[in-house]
Amino acid sequence: MPPNAESAAFRSALEVIRAVEPRVADAIGAELVDQRESLKLIASENYASPATLLAMGNWFSDKYAEGTVGRRFYAGCQNVDTVEALAAEHARELFGASHAYVQPHSGIDANLVAFWAILADRVESPALKRAQARHVNDLTEQDWFALRRELGDQRMLGMSLDAGGHLTHGFRPNISGKMFDQRSYGTDPATGLVDYDRVAEAAREFRPLVLVAGYSAYPRKVNFRIMREIADSVGATFMVDMAHFAGLVAGKVFTGDFDPVPHAHIVTTTTHKSLRGPRGGMVLCGPELADQVDRGCPMVLGGPLPHVMAAKAVALAEARRPDFAAYAQRIVDNAQALADGLLRRGATLVTGGTDNHLVLIDVTGYGLTGRQAEQALLDSGIVTNRNAVPQDANGAWYTSGIRIGTPALTTRGLGTAEMDGTAELIHTVLSQTSAGANPDGTASKAKYVLDPALADKVSRQAGELLAGFPLYPNVDLG
Ligand code: DSN
Numbered sequence: 043m044p045p046n047a048e049s050a051a052f053r054s055a056l057e058v059i060r061a062v063e064p065r066v067a068d069a070i071g072a073e074l075v076d077q078r079e080s081l082k083l084i085a086s087e088n089y090a091s092p093a094t095l096l097a098m099g100n101w102f103s104d105k106y107a108e109g110t111v112g113r114r115f116y117a118g119c120q121n122v123d124t125v126e127a128l129a130a131e132h133a134r135e136l137f138g139a140s141h142a143y144v145q146p147h148s149g150i151d152a153n154l155v156a157f158w159a160i161l162a163d164r165v166e167s168p169a170l171k172r173a174q175a176r177h178v179n180d181l182t183e184q185d186w187f188a189l190r191r192e193l194g195d196q197r198m199l200g201m202s203l204d205a206g207g208h209l210t211h212g213f214r215p216n217i218s219g220k221m222f223d224q225r226s227y228g229t230d231p232a233t234g235l236v237d238y239d240r241v242a243e244a245a246r247e248f249r250p251l252v253l254v255a256g257y258s259a260y261p262r263k264v265n266f267r268i269m270r271e272i273a274d275s276v277g278a279t280f281m282v283d284m285a286h287f288a289g290l291v292a293g294k295v296f297t298g299d300f301d302p303v304p305h306a307h308i309v310t311t312t313t314h315k316s317l318r319g320p321r322g323g324m325v326l327c328g329p330e331l332a333d334q335v336d337r338g339c340p341m342v343l344g345g346p347l348p349h350v351m352a353a354k355a356v357a358l359a360e361a362r363r364p365d366f367a368a369y370a371q372r373i374v375d376n377a378q379a380l381a382d383g384l385l386r387r388g389a390t391l392v393t394g395g396t397d398n399h400l401v402l403i404d405v406t407g408y409g410l411t412g413r414q415a416e417q418a419l420l421d422s423g424i425v426t427n428r429n430a431v432p433q434d435a436n437g438a439w440y441t442s443g444i445r446i447g448t449p450a451l452t453t454r455g456l457g458t459a460e461m462d463g464t465a466e467l468i469h470t471v472l473s474q475t476s477a478g479a480n481p482d483g484t485a486s487k488a489k490y491v492l493d494p495a496l497a498d499k500v501s502r503q504a505g506e507l508l509a510g511f512p513l514y515p516n517v518d519l520g
Contacts, residue, residue: 048092048516055099056519071519078513081424081464081504085400085447086258086286088318089454089513094357098320102349110145110336125352132358136292137303139326143335144354145346146323149285152310153210154342155325157218159308159334160252160279167192178340195223199250199278201236202226203438204430206260206402208283222252229260229432234393236260238268245276255302256283256310259429259445261381261396263296266305273307282306285323287398289316289449292361293370296398307331316373316399316449319357322350369452373399376448379458383465389472392431392443400447404431408472412441414490418475419444421492423501424467440487454511463507467500 044050060067077089107122108115111130114122126144133142146152162170169188173181198218201207205228209216212224225248230237245253253273255264266282273280282302288311290296291303302309309326313319325335339346360366374397381395390407405415412428419426429445436442446468448461456464474496478489 045516046518048514049518049520051092051096052517053519074514074517074519079423079505079508081467081508082450083424083426083446083448083464084450085427085445086312086315087447088289088315088449090314090318090320090353090357091360092514092517094318094320094353094360097353097356098349100349100352102352103347105348107346107348108339110143110339115340122346122348122351125348125355126346129351129355129358132355132362133324133326136358136362137309137326139303139309140329141327141332141335143325143327143332143338144322144351145339145343146310146325147343147347147350148321149208149283149310149312149323150210150216151338151343152285152312152323152325153218153283155335155338156281156308156310156327157221157252158338158342159325159327159331160281161193161196161221162334162337163331164251164279165193165196169193174337174341178342193221196221196252197248197250198222198224198252198254199241199245199248200224200226200254201257201260202228204434205229205236205432206257207254208256208258208285211254211256211283225250229393231433234432235262236264238265238272241269242272242275245272245278249276250278252281253278254281254283255306256281256285258286259400259402259443261377261391261393261398261400261402263300263397265299266302267299270305279307280305282309283311284309285312286315286400288312289318289361289366290370290374290398292317293367293373295367295370295374308335313354313357316370317357317361318369318449318453319361320350320353322347322354324354372457373448373452375458376452376456376461377401379461380446380448380465383462384469387465387469389465389469399449400445402429402431403444403446403468403472404442405444405472406435406442408475409477410472410475410490411436411477411487412443413439413488414475414477415444415472417488418471418490418492418497419468421494421497421501422467422471423504424464424471426468436487451511454508454513456507456511460507460511463503467504467507471497471500 129144130142198212200211314321390404392402416428431443
């Protein structure tokens with residue numbers, strides 16, 4: 043590949059876009075500048091490779107391809123078949139799964155595909171069979187009522203939101219909360235860890251159809267062998283949503299009891315977090331659920347996105363290279379260095395540390411809410427997000443926590459020494475910020491006081507920390 047191939051590719055693309063709508067070309071350029079300049083610690087974000095990004099910007103976007111490989115509702119899908127089959131093959135090989143469905147557009151979509159597959163497999167429902175035999179647009183109102191009546195309130199047991207579970211695991215703001223009668227398991231109040239005896243007890247009492255494991259804000263490993271035993275003891279289907287830690291599974295950092303694939307009946311994921319692929323989702327399962335999973339489009343998904351499936355094939359091929367395992371290990375080493383640096387400086391961390399890619403700081407120790415801390419850090423060039431902590435007294439909007447993750451900075455090449463520097467910057471901002479007051483003198487959960495000169499200084503220091511680790515080093519837009 044010529045040394046300037048990546049610059050040439052992106053420059054040409056922007057030139058073509060600029061000729062039609064220059065403001066879009068400018069925004070794309072500005073986004074690269076923003077991403078290069080910020081210390082990105084959002085645990086669910088990453089930087090996909092130029093090859094992955096370029097695989098999305100082409101005429102595959104123009105093609106309809108409802109159905110699955112070799113069995114489409116549209117003619118002329120031979121090239122879509124090629125990339126979908128390649129992405130699925132890489133996924134099966136990478137994760138050791140017997141079946142991979144690479145069409146979901148997002149994590150929510152992947153979970154919906156899994157939920158419908160489980161319902162179809164486990165619940166005797168003539169209305170569901172009728173619904174599956176027809177295109178979803180042809181279902182009448184009576185069909186939908188019958189579906190609701192026959193599926194009833196099937197039960198789902200998943201991790202509670204404030205313990206780090208995800209909205210799509212049966213919580214009301216998501217359709218899964220309307221499809222399932224949900225109950226959740228929390229974590230041990232003393233340790234912050236999953237208490238498997240309590241999960242088993244909840245399963246025995248509630249008898250769920252589906253037991254869900256997986257999280258978006260739990261900083262530890264989950265023992266999937268034990269969770270499968272609990273599911274089996276009550277006849278539940280065991281589903282794992284590994285969206286956050288898929289890269290750690292792919293990179294063989296999570297193995298044995300901590301690799302969900304050999305233990306779960308069905309595994310869902312996104313492809314853009316620690317896995318470092320394009321924005322999208324994926325489902326892995328055994329042969330028992332494969333037929334139902336493959337009905338995902340048109341049952342719950344719109345037409346597949348062939349350009350994104352092409353990018354998934356590229357990213358999954360990258361994740362099969364030996365250097366991806368080293369990358370995955372560095373993500374965890376960096377998270378642990380960040381946690382150690384924060385602890386040494388006096389921060390309070392949920393569970394006291396991390397085993398994975400994320401750290402959850404309880405910012406009440408700094409006298410702040412999550413919202414105040416998030417904004418103060420943002421003023422200082424550090425991008426994080428506020429997050430609830432277990433039994434959060436500030437609720438889901440203001441919260442008491444800040445979630446930070448290392449996949450993106452690890453992609454840029456930052457290592458454990460820079461994580462200590464990052465911990466210093468975070469601690470400096472949080473310890474120098476104080477809670478603000480409302481005009482009537484009462485305490486505000488949103489307002490905060492931070493000296494702008496300090497915020498500027500930390501911003502400059504964050505820039506210096508990043509300077510040795512250029513993002514997309516082979517992309518020069520001129
Ligand atoms: N929104 C993702 C996250 O930030 O964890 C999960 O859906």
